[in-house]
Amino acid sequence: MRRILICLFLFYSILLFSQEFIFTAKDKPNDDGSAILIEWDASDYEPDKIILERQDTKGNFLEIKKLSDFLGVFEDGNDINAGKTYFYRLSLYDVVGNLISQKSAQITAEAQWFNTEKISLLIMTIILTAAIIYFIYSARSGKELYIRKISGLESMEESVGRATEMGRPILFIPGTLDLDDMQTIAGLTILGKLAQKVAEYNTKLLVPVCRSMVLSTAKEVVEEAYLKAGNPDAYDPDSVFYLTDDQFGYVAGVDGIIVREKPAANFFLGAFYAESLILAETGFASGSIQTAGTAMPSQLPFFVVACDYTLIGEELFAASAYLSKDPHQLGSLKGQDLGKAIFVIVLLIGVILEIFNVHILKDFLSLH
Amino acid sequence: MKRKIPLIITFTVGVLLIIAEFIPHKPFGTLSGELEEWFLVISGFAIILGQLSLLKVNTFKIKYKQKDWQYSIITLASFFFMVGFGLLWGTGKSSGIFGHGEVISAVIGIKPFDYLFQNVYQHLQATMFSLLAFFIASAAYRAFIGRNLESNLLLIAAVLVMLGNTTVGGLLTSWLPESLNFLHLPKVSEFIMTYPTTAGQRAIMIGAGLGIIGSSLRIILGIERSYLGGE
Amino acid sequence: MAKRKQIDRRWIFLLIFLGVALPLIIKVGLPVEITKNVQMVYELVENTPKGSTVLISFDYDPASMPELHPMGLSLLRHCFQRDIKVVFTAMWPMGVQMAEDIVTTLKPDFPKKKYGVDYINLGFKAGGMVTIQSIGKDLKKIFPEDMYGSPITEFPIMQDVNNYNNIAFVFSLSAGAPGIKEWVQIVSDKYNRPTSGGCTGVSAPAILPYVNEQKQLTGLLAGLKAAAEYENLVGKIGSATSGMDAQSIAHLIIISFITIGNINYWRKKNKQKKDRKK
Numbered sequence: 001m002r003r004i005l006i007c008l009f010l011f012y013s014i015l016l017f018s019q020e021f022i023f024t025a026k027d028k029p030n031d032d033g034s035a036i037l038i039e040w041d042a043s044d045y046e047p048d049k050i051i052l053e054r055q056d057t058k059g060n061f062l063e064i065k066k067l068s069d070f071l072g073v074f075e076d077g078n079d080i081n082a083g084k085t086y087f088y089r090l091s092l093y094d095v096v097g098n099l100i101s102q103k104s105a106q107i108t109a110e111a112q113w114f115n116t117e118k119i120s121l122l123i124m125t126i127i128l129t130a131a132i133i134y135f136i137y138s139a140r141s142g143k144e145l146y147i148r149k150i151s152g153l154e155s156m157e158e159s160v161g162r163a164t165e166m167g168r169p170i171l172f173i174p175g176t177l178d179l180d181d182m183q184t185i186a187g188l189t190i191l192g193k194l195a196q197k198v199a200e201y202n203t204k205l206l207v208p209v210c211r212s213m214v215l216s217t218a219k220e221v222v223e224e225a226y227l228k229a230g231n232p233d234a235y236d237p238d239s240v241f242y243l244t245d246d247q248f249g250y251v252a253g254v255d256g257i258i259v260r261e262k263p264a265a266n267f268f269l270g271a272f273y274a275e276s277l278i279l280a281e282t283g284f285a286s287g288s289i290q291t292a293g294t295a296m297p298s299q300l301p302f303f304v305v306a307c308d309y310t311l312i313g314e315e316l317f318a319a320s321a322y323l324s325k326d327p328h329q330l331g332s333l334k335g336q337d338l339g340k341a342i343f344v345i346v347l348l349i350g351v352i353l354e355i356f357n358v359h360i361l362k363d364f365l366s367l368h
Numbered sequence: 369m370k371r372k373i374p375l376i377i378t379f380t381v382g383v384l385l386i387i388a389e390f391i392p393h394k395p396f397g398t399l400s401g402e403l404e405e406w407f408l409v410i411s412g413f414a415i416i417l418g419q420l421s422l423l424k425v426n427t428f429k430i431k432y433k434q435k436d437w438q439y440s441i442i443t444l445a446s447f448f449f450m451v452g453f454g455l456l457w458g459t460g461k462s463s464g465i466f467g468h469g470e471v472i473s474a475v476i477g478i479k480p481f482d483y484l485f486q487n488v489y490q491h492l493q494a495t496m497f498s499l500l501a502f503f504i505a506s507a508a509y510r511a512f513i514g515r516n517l518e519s520n521l522l523l524i525a526a527v528l529v530m531l532g533n534t535t536v537g538g539l540l541t542s543w544l545p546e547s548l549n550f551l552h553l554p555k556v557s558e559f560i561m562t563y564p565t566t567a568g569q570r571a572i573m574i575g576a577g578l579g580i581i582g583s584s585l586r587i588i589l590g591i592e593r594s595y596l597g598g599e
Numbered sequence: 600m601a602k603r604k605q606i607d608r609r610w611i612f613l614l615i616f617l618g619v620a621l622p623l624i625i626k627v628g629l630p631v632e633i634t635k636n637v638q639m640v641y642e643l644v645e646n647t648p649k650g651s652t653v654l655i656s657f658d659y660d661p662a663s664m665p666e667l668h669p670m671g672l673s674l675l676r677h678c679f680q681r682d683i684k685v686v687f688t689a690m691w692p693m694g695v696q697m698a699e700d701i702v703t704t705l706k707p708d709f710p711k712k713k714y715g716v717d718y719i720n721l722g723f724k725a726g727g728m729v730t731i732q733s734i735g736k737d738l739k740k741i742f743p744e745d746m747y748g749s750p751i752t753e754f755p756i757m758q759d760v761n762n763y764n765n766i767a768f769v770f771s772l773s774a775g776a777p778g779i780k781e782w783v784q785i786v787s788d789k790y791n792r793p794t795s796g797g798c799t800g801v802s803a804p805a806i807l808p809y810v811n812e813q814k815q816l817t818g819l820l821a822g823l824k825a826a827a828e829y830e831n832l833v834g835k836i837g838s839a840t841s842g843m844d845a846q847s848i849a850h851l852i853i854i855s856f857i858t859i860g861n862i863n864y865w866r867k868k869n870k871q872k873k874d875r876k877k
Binding site: 030031032033082111112113114115118121122125128129132133136178179180182185186188189192193211212213215216217220221238241242243244245246248249251252256260274277278281295297298300302304305306312313314315316317318320321324326328329332333335336339340343 | 410411415419421422425492504507510572573580582584586
Binding site for chain 3: 401404405408461490491493494496497500501502504505506508509510512513514515523526527530531533534535536537538539554558561562565566569570573
């Protein structure tokens with residue numbers, strides 16, 4: 001009996017001492033040193049309460065979190081600064097509130113100089129940028145680059161001619177987003193070319209905008225275009241004007257202009273949301289020639305239905321190169337095409353690998 | 369010089385932001401956020417330009433009795449009413465020059481600005497958006513004509529999606545046995561939206577993404593300058 | 600575009616008006632079937648532990664109310680039913696009012712839910728993407744006060760909420776930009792936290808690519824139909840389900856017009872063929 005009791009005592013002692021709980025503090029990788037990762041596993045103890053504390057500047061441990069799970073990872077991002085060392089303590093309590101076990105850890109927060117999670121993005125950026133820059137500069141050799149016909153842009157001359165014949169104005173809408181959107185800038189570059197033609201034909205141009213920053217840029221673009229066309233006196237500073245920042249207020253304003261002024265040609269080039277069809281259908285009803293272009297996939301069907309010509313996605317961004325015929329700009333389009341070819345190849349390889357349950361490529365390309 | 373300074377700024381900021389995407393270390397990690405905040409501050413000030421343009425264009429129209437000048441009176445009146453009410457009695461919990469306007473609020477229930485906002489502005493907005501329903505109907509009538517193979521496919525897909533999105537669509541094929549559940553109209557509609565539509569959308573998004581990269585590089589390198597008003 | 604001889608648009612508009620208006624007055628009550636994306640959103644809420652905190656962003660204005668408001672209402676009802684704490688934000692100025700309206704509507708059904716304990720409205724913050732990004736660093740720095748101007752540290756609900764790591768999931772009710780896309784790009788892609796959303800039917804095709812294997816979006820409530828489905832899942836029928844009758848009838852009218860358009864086209868084509876033979 002005594003032997004059995006001794007054995008049992010030894011067994012429980014070993015069991016108790018072999019119970020270990022894991023508690024580590026690690027610097028969060030790929031960040032600016034503003035977070036610490038706390039990892040714990042107290043599943044052997046199954047405590048009633050787990051308290052995580054952090055030492056303050058006076059040396060006192062203050063509770064920062066009551067952890068509800070027996071194991072897990074907690075990210076402490078509260079007032080963590082790069083280069084500083086932090087002390088953590090994890091305490092396990094039983095139902096009565098007695099301390100079962102306690103562990104502490106220290107860690108220095110560090111900021112990284114390279115985010116390793118974005119390595120695939122970096123590789124793709126380098127390949128794509130290199131391809132575009134290579135073709136931009138190789139275009140210097142003077143070799144003629146082929147670019148397929150974009151009807152929407154070819155129609156510009158026809159629209160301006162029609163407006164001149166009919167004595168009606170041309171309406172240009174550079175989208176409803178601000179200057180920080182690339183589509184707005186693409187729209188404004190086309191406005192520059194259009195305004196030049198309008199200035200040559202001496203036709204009236206109307207550019208209502210819904211962002212103040214776009215207003216000042218559009219004014220500058222149109223004024224320069226008139227100057228370049230050698231007809232600066234024809235420039236009317238009030239042809240570019242602000243309506244409102246409000247989406248549907250702007251739509252109401254533009255619709256009013258379409259109904260009253262009956263423009264011969266409407267250009268909707270930029271970023272659009274739900275207003276796209278309201279604008280395009282009103283233009284259709286007034287009998288204008290309509291050209292639209294956007295990179296908003298959900299609005300493209302509406303423009304395709306209601307407009308005569310539609311620039312789909314990348315065509316909007318290619319417009320400037322297409323209209324200027326500048327070999328440098330056309331070269332960049334060729335670079336983009338190479339990028340597209342690379343994407344298609346990577347996609348195909350990815351699909352094949354996934355079919356065979358190999359996830360290397362997918363994992364590499366995932367940003368998480 | 370007028371062109372060179374903006375081009376230098378564009379190049380420096382553009383390159384810095386591309387690099388910053390891969391460097392979490394300060395000051396790179398917060399650079400993009402900081403610059404976007406600058407943009408917000410500048411656009412806040414630019415709003416004044418917009419208001420001035422609105423006032424100028426409409427005042428001129430009234431002054432010289434240009435075509436449809438009467439509409440400009442409504443525009444300016446609405447503008448001054450809203451700005452005036454907001455300035456005099458404030459909006460929401462913030463007070464105006466004359467405090468909270470308790471006397472007026474007692475009559476109409478809320479502050480004058482909020483009253484107009486909730487009872488006029490909100491309804492005008494909803495009205496404009498609801499026009500979409502009418503325009504979608506007339507555009508669909510014109511667009512979905514089966515002229516050739518492609519347009520027939522588009523027509524069939526459109527009708528299936530539309531039916532699948534209605535409660536009637538579900539009722540029409542509810543009699544189908546479990547083994548033919550994939551032909552159930554809401555399932556067919558979901559399939560079309562999830563696979564062919566999404567695939568098409570992704571293709572456009574990838575193309576547009578490449579277009580944005582190409583345009584951005586042209587601007588950063590100073591090849592594309594028309595947004596500055598010149599070649 | 601060739602302008603063919605067509606039905607006067609005003610007839611189409613009139614029929615659409617009647618088709619939408621009448622079912623709203625005379626309720627039909629057609630049944631609604633649950634789709635996969637809606638089920639995913641429902642399960643996301645169901646699998647969120649009680650007592651967790653979630654963030655719902657109201658990124659829309661009155662123009663999109665008919666579609667997005669019922670979603671917000673059902674989602675908040677579901678969260679309250681499951682004792683999930685909710686933090687409201689708005690990336691659109693008028694989103695604040697939308698959130699307030701939903702809370703006021705639900706108040707009689709959940710009288711025990713307390714402001715600052717079970718839910719809080721942090722109000723509107725300009726900046727879109729920048730704001731969303733900054734919440735990930737320090738929420739309390741971006742929203743030091745709630746929409747009424749009280750410091751958020753005073754409220755029990757905000758004690759443990761510092762950034763996305765303390766949020767079970769983020770849900771954006773979005774009518775455009777900033778909206779779901781921006782939340783996905785930051786919360787899901789950068790912080791790897793569950794993100795979901797609701798959008799208008801018209802913008803659904805652009806958002807659907809984010810509901811993928813990588814779970815950039817965990818389900819999506821797209822348009823009025825999804826709102827109606829969610830109402831049915833939560834067990835409280837509301838305006839979306841009755842609105843579905845109107846939408847169904849409007850769709851049927853559109854299909855009828857498409858049919859008429861095609862018949863006209865074929866008749867015209869046959870006539871031209873016959874004329875040519877003559």
